[in-house]
Amino acid sequence: MNIFISVCDYSSELYAYKILEYIKEEIDGNIFAIGGGLLKDFRGVNFWLDSVKYSAVGFFENLPRIPFMFFDYLKLKKLLRSNRIDYAILFDSPAVNLRLIRLLRGRGVKIIYIIPPKSWSLERSKVHDFVENNCDVIIVPFKFNLNVYKGKNVFYFGHPIVEIVKKDLTLENRKSVLGIFPGSRKFEVEFVSKPVLDNVLSFTKKFQEIFISSTFLTKQYLRKFNSDIVKVSEDYYEIISKAGVALAVSGTVVLKNAIYSVPTICFYKVYKISEFIFRKIKKIKVDKIALPNILWEYEFKLGNEFIIPELIQDEYNYLSVVDKLDNILENYDYYLSKIKEFRKTFFEFYPPFPLKDISEFLLGFMKKGKR
Structure with a gap:
């Protein structure tokens, strides 16, 4: 039984x-x-290529890397064709995985999709049809996904992050400490987070300590942060355990911050041409981008308020970030109470061991159809 993971x-x-x-x-x-x-470092895994480096949101944000992506895709196709694959387990990333589905399906591979495309969507689309018709197992992360993914091959076990976060982490929640999370993609650090990173030293007037997640920071930025107040760290837990307020690129990190009861300002922007395609051509309408806000309204059904302030596209700039920060600091008890309510609801709503349950289900499914 050979398995391919993407x-x-x-x-x-x-x-x-x-x-x-x-x-x-x-x-x-x-x-x-x-x-x-x-x-790559997991013992027993035959690692083929680095696909995380190509991760991006939007249509044109990865243009400089397209030649490399093309050659890596050709390499991947060759590897998939020259090795027998019985089961493919795909995670999120529709830009890559939807293309792989077509290739794998043609070779008779059983396909398992965990966190399928448009998991945030409330409306059924052709993408949902394609995934349901071409995957053997679909595992959705949110309960409200079952309103759009409705096939007999769709399953829900809870959100995987429940099993990843450290539930016993000691939290200081110091209002005087700011955590900055500029993203896990090169595009996010160099483009999306630029208004924040270019003005980090100005935040020293409002905070006694500033911690910046440095995993993906360039040397150019590291040289800029020449201050005793500003510290860089690759350890997410070191930062979040001390921070009382955070600035973060939209993504899983915003959800993690909320789980750790840290009031966070969520921001994101893509190129204008990508925004045009999203809105006008793809007809994608999004009124919320922060996962805690989406879950608060559609999963927990606690109302449509923004417990995480958001700044998207033209709304997002240095001055608007400062304005949102000032609002949180002036109304800190309110935001802290809301985010603590989110944390409590989150752990009450989701099962405690979703990844364990998913794993046991997958083993049963694969052994049943063992080749």
Whole structure:
């Protein structure tokens, strides 16, 4: 029984890593993977190529890397065709995985899609039809996904992040400490977070300490942060355990911050041409981008308020960030109480071991159809 795993972002790689820990002893064949450093270093995995480096949101944000992506895709196609694959486990990243579905389906591979495309969407689309018609198993992260993914091959076990976060982490929640999370993609650090990173030293007037997640920072920025107040760290837990307020690129990190009861300002922007395609051509309408806000309204059904302030596209600039920060600091008790209510609701709503349950289900499914 040979398995192929496809992940293209850091959060999904964490979930894939945990699932592999659960199932590795039961797999009697080869495990092939594309992903990042975690899967590359996982003992027993035949690692094919780094796909996390291509992770991006939008249509034109990855243009400089297209030649490299093209050659890596050709390499991947060759590897998939020259190795027998019985089961493919795909995580999120529709830009890559929807294309892989067509290739794998033609070779008779059983396809499992964890966190399928448009998991945030409330409306059914052609993408949902395509995934349901071409995947053998679909595992959705949110309960409200069952309103759009309705096939007999759709399953829900809870959100995987529940099993990843450290529930016993000691939180200081110091109002005087700011945490900055500029993203896990090169595009996010260099473009999206630029208004924040270019003005980090100005925030020293409002905070006694500033911690910046440095995993993806360039040397250019590291040289800029010449201050005793500003510290850089690759350890997410070191930052979040001390921070009382945070600035973060939209993504899983915003959800994690909310789980750790840290009031956070969420921001994001894509190129104008990508925004045009999203709104006018793809007809994608999004009124919320922060996962805690989406869950608050559609999963927990607690109202449509923004418990996480958001800044999107033209709304997002240095001055608007300062304005949102001032508002949180002036109304800190309110935002802290809301985010603590979110944390409590989150752990009450979702099962405690979703990745373990997913792993046991996958083993049963794969053993049943073992080749």
